[in-house]
Amino acid sequence: MSEVSQATSGTRPGSGFRGDVQGLRAVAVLLVIAAHARFDAFDGGFVGVDVFFVISGFLITGLLVREVATTGRVSLLGFYARRARRIIPAATVVLVGTVAASAIFLPVLRTTEIFTDALWASFFAANVRFAVVETDYFATDQPVSPLQHYWSLAVEEQFYVVWPLLLLVLALVVRRRGARGGGGAEMSLRSLALGSLGLLTVASLAWSIWATYDSPATAYFSTFTRGWELGLGAVLAVLLATPVRRRLPRWLLEAAAVVGLLAIAGAVLLYSPQTAFPGYAAVLPVLGAAILLGVGGLPGGERTGVARVLSLAPARVIGDWSFSLYLWHFPVLRIAGAHWGERTLSPLHLVAALGAVVALSALTFYLVEQPFRRGRWWRLPRVAVALYPASVGILLLALVAGNGWVDRRLGVNDDNPAITSADYEGGPERISDDPARALVQASVLAAREGRPVPGTLVPPLRGIRQDTAPLGECDYRTGTTRLCPVGDTDAERSLVVIGDSHARAWTPATNLVGERFGYTAYNLVYSGCPASQAERLDPETKREWPECNDFKQWTLATIAELEPDLVLVSSAALPKVIGLDGSSVVGFTKPRKFRAVQLDGMRRELEMIQALGPDVALLANTPKLPREPGVCLSSGVSDLGGCLFDAGADARRYQKGFAKVARQVGATVVDAEKWFCYQRACPSVVGNYVTMRDSEHMTTAYARTLAGPLAEELGLETP
Known part of the structure; x- marks a missing residue:
């Protein structure tokens, strides 16, 4: 060279x-x-x-x-x-x-x-x-x-x-x-x-x-x-x-x-x-x-x-x-x-x-x-x-x-206030009575008005890509099969979170739900390996992925052993997967076949969990954005309007399909879009929280703010 x-x-x-x-x-x-x-x-x-x-x-x-x-x-x-x-x-x-x-x-x-x-x-x-x-x-x-x-x-x-x-x-x-x-x-x-x-x-x-x-x-x-x-x-x-x-x-x-x-x-x-x-x-x-x-x-x-x-x-x-x-x-x-x-x-x-x-x-x-x-x-x-x-x-x-120079650029917005729902009460558009939804609505209106980016963003833009929900010693990508109870570890009730990196992004919220509402929480999540009976190929080698398949089997066996009161499922539709015929490989380039495999895989997964006895809820429809909010906010935009995005149509379509399947089998569905978007418009900042650390995963700080709304949506009561 x-x-x-x-x-x-x-x-x-x-x-x-x-x-x-x-x-x-x-x-x-x-x-x-x-x-x-x-x-x-x-x-x-x-x-x-x-x-x-x-x-x-x-x-x-x-x-x-x-x-x-x-x-x-x-x-x-x-x-x-x-x-x-x-x-x-x-x-x-x-x-x-x-x-x-x-x-x-x-x-x-x-x-x-x-x-x-x-x-x-x-x-x-x-x-x-x-x-x-x-x-x-x-x-x-x-x-x-x-x-x-x-x-x-x-x-x-x-x-x-x-x-x-x-x-x-x-x-x-x-x-x-x-x-x-x-x-x-x-x-x-x-x-x-x-x-x-x-x-x-x-x-x-x-x-x-x-x-x-x-x-x-x-x-x-x-x-x-x-x-x-x-x-x-x-x-x-x-x-x-x-x-x-x-x-x-x-x-x-x-x-x-x-x-x-x-x-x-x-x-x-x-x-x-x-x-x-x-x-x-x-x-x-x-x-x-x-x-x-x-x-x-x-x-x-x-x-x-x-x-x-x-x-x-x-x-x-x-x-x-x-x-x-x-x-x-x-x-x-x-x-x-x-x-x-x-x-x-x-x-x-x-x-x-x-x-x-x-x-x-x-x-x-x-x-x-x-x-x-x-x-x-x-x-x-x-x-x-x-x-x-x-x-x-x-x-x-x-x-x-x-x-x-970077610090100087980041300090430009220091004096700008956070968005609050009170800013828009009494305005031409009715603000929701639900505080979480009201803040999202106000943040969309603020972006449409061209309000400046708030000065104190949570989390800070520096290092936001590394703001991944912690798993402690239970990062199952390492091959471990140990359990790491969190939440209220002395509680008689328990909940289990399963799925891929989308499920992992929910864990700061579900851990807090467990702590506040008396549940021992177990996070059985494996990034890139969806909770679905559709067999995904290894994203790197494009061949069979025995580690993912083994983990999914272990997850079901662990749920049977733990006998939890509630299982929360969250996954993305990720390519490539084995087709319904058991031999072909399908991905986004074959949308009809891919959708059919994904919906069938989710249906069978939910039915297998239900057969084990717990209540089952699907956490669906966090948006997939066309650009990373952190990148947009740090690119010199003058106001929030430059970082207001439409929810990705393809990902939304798959998540709506998962929700339909879940309802058909009798599972609870939590449509999360309302906590991120209003009228299909998704602000990068809600209040002063940056919602996503990349284009499709929540920041840990914003996930924690959703613990209360999530518990209410699930109908949980304190013990």
């Missing part, structure tokens, strides 16, 4: 510089940019990153092998000094620039999370950060971070923590064997390096295949699943370290080069973001890149048609700029899209964004990359290595300044 030859002219045999490698880097970065710019024909352009990995492993290992062959050792200080000069300056400039641009152009809610991403990226751990976020169910609706592409840089640097150390150990082993100098030592080291690298590469590929099958979201970012790609480039570098004297037929070299190029092109055209990756799929572009590098390193390979095209001056220039282009393109495209409110940029905005990418990349290459790589002062290893802590310090200063 980051290593590039210092030369700037064409291929010169014997010089160590290869123009075709620069051209291949240009191909890789252009593919990545095209994919991220969402050109339909380049959906698979993300494989450009894999091409980069092979090139990086090839170039870095070539330098290391030549150093060992010349000096008999590996200078770790020298190696990391070179990496620091090459990586740190440009990467830091882009990090600081992204932090500043995010603070200026993006909603505050997103900005604070990007600050966290930047800190992880500065320690070359962005891949760990994004792997964790991607596997969190609660993060699935979050926009992509403009720093997500730093994951690949983290993979490289983690690989290069291990590989030079391994080569150093191998060199020491050779020296201890007494093979000092001469071809014997070189061949001995070459054999050891090939054996070690080959073993690690095969192991990494095997793990990549398994991990991609088992957990695609985390496998995508893992150094262990990507290491074989760098390793293959390294193996190739070791093989080519010994000059090849025999010339292969020209036609064979030409054919091999074309095959390599077609392998990469085939991956670009055949793959899409839905392709399980890396795994088996990564083999095609990786082998293609390795073939091109290998052919170009053989006698006569630099004169193949493919190599000559890749060595053309425009390709070499893009190859020279490729690191800066890679660093800048993603934050510019993502921040531009978020600022202009376009998931796919319009042609005019796309041209403007790509123009900014080219300009920033050129400036970064000439004013940052080149001076640090060529400056005499920076060639001192100890000075160069000091760039690592210096970059972290610079970023921390930028984050402090950014947080100050």
Whole structure:
């Protein structure tokens, strides 16, 4: 990703510089940019990153092998000094620039999370950060971070923590064997390096295949699943370290080069973001890149048609700029899209964004990359290595300044009062006698009038996405089967809450109901796993989900054992599920079949619970909003009207269907929409409470305010 030859002219045999490698880097970065710019024909352009990995492993290992062959050792200080000069300056400039641009152009809610991403990226751990976020169910609706592409840089640097150390150990082993100098030592080291690298590469590929099958979201970012790609480039570098004297037929070299190029092109055209990756799929572009590098390193390979095209001056220039282009393109495209409110940029905005990418990349290459790589002062290893802590310090200063700016933006509304129902009593529109509904109604009227956003929001916008209802030691996603009684734990009566993350969002209210009305409460909730006899597939692997199925069976068995007085059910209609025929898979793309499966699954679930004896109530119809309230409120809107949303029609339709089924089987139905919306309009703020932490889950604070209305709706009485 980051290593590039210092030369700037064409291929010169014997010089160590290869123009075709620069051209291949240009191909890789252009593919990545095209994919991220969402050109339909380049959906698979993300494989450009894999091409980069092979090139990086090839170039870095070539330098290391030549150093060992010349000096008999590996200078770790020298190696990391070179990496620091090459990586740190440009990467830091882009990090600081992204932090500043995010603070200026993006909603505050997103900005604070990007600050966290930047800190992880500065320690070359962005891949760990994004792997964790991607596997969190609660993060699935979050926009992509403009720093997500730093994951690949983290993979490289983690690989290069291990590989030079391994080569150093191998060199020491050779020296201890007494093979000092001469071809014997070189061949001995070459054999050891090939054996070690080959073993690690095969192991990494095997793990990549398994991990991609088992957990695609985390496998995508893992150094262990990507290491074989760098390793293959390294193996190739070791093989080519010994000059090849025999010339292969020209036609064979030409054919091999074309095959390599077609392998990469085939991956670009055949793959899409839905392709399980890396795994088996990564083999095609990786082998293609390795073939091109290998052919170009053989006698006569630099004169193949493919190599000559890749060595053309425009390709070499893009190859020279490729690191800066890679660093800048993603934050510019993502921040531009978020600022202009376009998931796919319009042609005019796309041209403007790509123009900014080219300009920033050129400036970064000439004013940052080149001076640090060529400056005499920076060639001192100890000075160069000091760039690592210096970059972290610079970023921390930028984050402090950014947080100050965020606080200033958040403080704009400090003096604005909360909305109250009394504000609209006696007005032209009759206010409900129900206090909870009256406050929702008043909040909608306030938004329609353009009232300012209240100053003291509950919860605060900072960290609102993490405002997830706590489960203590009973987060059943961990595999535990223990019980965690809450509410009034000494009560003789009990209630059980079951369902997915929507049920979890209700638990602050139901816990308080239990405490106030004399119920021991049990929260048997599993995010992403609805309380339904419709079998949902694993949302990550798209295969059977035994953990969810086992949990649902355990839930019914636990209800039978607890013999609760009341069971509260809340779930969303989540894809994909097994069809009624037991073999087909249906999702939102087949709405009629999907609806039929969902309603049948809910009906059977409610009937099975009723057969166990408790009263059953369905908590239905919390709205699904088109935008996160916290993001909207922190995006610089001048009044509440800018964050007044319509309830999502599709989700509402499914929830109304669940309610109809529940009534048919004799269960109680609590239609929650009245506590969030009035006349289908849903305010982001009710009173001074932010109702939703994302587009469809309640904040814990607002859920607690619904404990009383919920108990009244259920007809509960104090003991």
